[in-house]
Amino acid sequence: QVQLVQSGAELKKPGASVRVSCKASGYSFTGYYVHWVRQAPGQGLEWMGYINPHTGGTNYAQKFQGRVTMTRVTSISTAYMELTSLRSDDTALYYCARSLYYYDGTDYWGQGTLVTVSS
Amino acid sequence: QSVLTQPPSASGTPGQRVTISCSGSSSNIGSNTVDWYQQLPGTAPKVLIYSNHQRPSGVPDRFSGSKSGTSASLAISGLQSEDEADYYCAAWDDSLNGRVFGTGTKVTVL
Numbered sequence: 360q361v362q363l364v365q366s367g368a369e370l371k372k373p374g375a376s377v378r379v380s381c382k383a384s385g386y387s388f389t390g391y392y393v394h395w396v397r398q399a400p401g402q403g404l405e406w407m408g409y410i411n412p413h414t415g416g417t418n419y420a421q422k423f424q425g426r427v428t429m430t431r432v433t434s435i436s437t438a439y440m441e442l443t444s445l446r447s448d449d450t451a452l453y454y455c456a457r458s459l460y461y462y463d464g465t466d467y468w469g470q471g472t473l474v475t476v477s478s
Numbered sequence: 479q480s481v482l483t484q485p486p487s488a489s490g491t492p493g494q495r496v497t498i499s500c501s502g503s504s505s506n507i508g509s510n511t512v513d514w515y516q517q518l519p520g521t522a523p524k525v526l527i528y529s530n531h532q533r534p535s536g537v538p539d540r541f542s543g544s545k546s547g548t549s550a551s552l553a554i555s556g557l558q559s560e561d562e563a564d565y566y567c568a569a570w571d572d573s574l575n576g577r578v579f580g581t582g583t584k585v586t587v588l
Contacts, residue, residue, distance in 0.1 A: 394577065396523075403480055404515075404523065404566055406577040420576045454522055462570035462577075464513030466534065468522040 361385040363455050363469035370475045376443040379472045381455030388436035389413040391457040394465055395429065395440045399451040407453075409461055410438055418461065445476045481506060482567050482580035489586040490557045498583045500550045500567035506578055510570040512550040514543055517564045526565075527552060559587050 366380040381393060395407040408419035410429040417429050423442070431438045438455060453472045456465035483501040490496040500512065511530050515523035525534055527543035530550065542553045550569075554561055567580035 396579075403582040404568075404579040406579065408576070418575065421574070456523075462510060464511070464525060464528045464568060466525050466528070468524070471522050 361457075361467045363457065363467055365453075365455060365469040365472045368473040368475070370477065371445050372478055373446055373476055375445050375476075376441060377445060377474050378439055378441040379453050379455075379474070381438045381440070381469050383436045383438070383457070386457075388431075389433055391459055392461050392463075393429075393431070393438040394456050394458060395427075396454045396456060396465075397451040398454070398471075399448070402451075405451075407440070409458075411461070412438060442474075445474075447476050450474065450476045480581040481571060481574070481578040482569065484565075484567060484580040484583045486581070487584045487586065489588055490554075491588045492557055492559065494557045495553060495555045496557055496585060497554075498552045498565055498567075498585070500552070500580050502548050502550075502569060502578075504548055505573035506548075506569040506571040507545065507550055508548040509572055512543065512545050513568045514541075514550075514552045515566045515568065516561075517566065519563070523566065554585070557587055561585060562587050 362384045364382045369377050389412045392409045394409040410417045412431045428441045456468040458465045488496050514527040516526045517523045530545040531543045540556045565583045571578045
């Protein structure tokens with residue numbers, strides 16, 4: 360069965376960086392885009408961008424350009440999202456999710472990774 | 479910063495029909511398909527409706543979606559207590575070249 364399993368919770372200080380992983384199983388990793396979506400406490404969903412695991416091509420939301428990098432290692436079917444220069448308002452649950460085409464809806468989601476930014 | 483507008487809340491008694499609206503523009507709903515997600519407390523979002531009105535296998539037919547122009551709606555008929563959740567619409571936005579989500583609607587079963 361399709362699964363996206365994310366890395367564990369992170370506690371970071373302001374100004375630091377965080378890298379969240381998303382390991383895919385149960386399907387061809389390079390056949391689906393991987394999106395990253397975040398949700399601040401008590402808030403709605405915010406799209407951050409996607410990576411095409413086949414080509415490595417990326418598309419980031421303008422808000423995160425310059426601070427976010429999405430990568431992948433196809434040999435282990437894992438996508439990564441790194442966010443730098445963390446601020447307190449980056450505290451959120453970060454989800455990965457897959458879609459068949461970049462403009463498609465996402466059909467499977469990871470369990471979420473809580474990133475807390477606090478001094 | 480959500481581009482798609484939803485009512486913050488909706489409610490109904492068990493068995494009633496509840497409808498949630500999602501208002502966008504020509505660059506998102508007007509030119510791309512709409513998806514709906516259900517987020518139960520403490521869990522990741524789950525797709526309820528994709529491509530405006532398609533239901534993934536396993537989603538009850540009590541849930542239905544529609545789209546007209548730059549708006550979309552999700553209907554829940556025969557409301558049940560387990561439908562208490564947050565619901566989000568989403569679509570690709572050609573102008574932003576990115577995916578946009580609705581503001582979210584909290585459904586309460588009275």
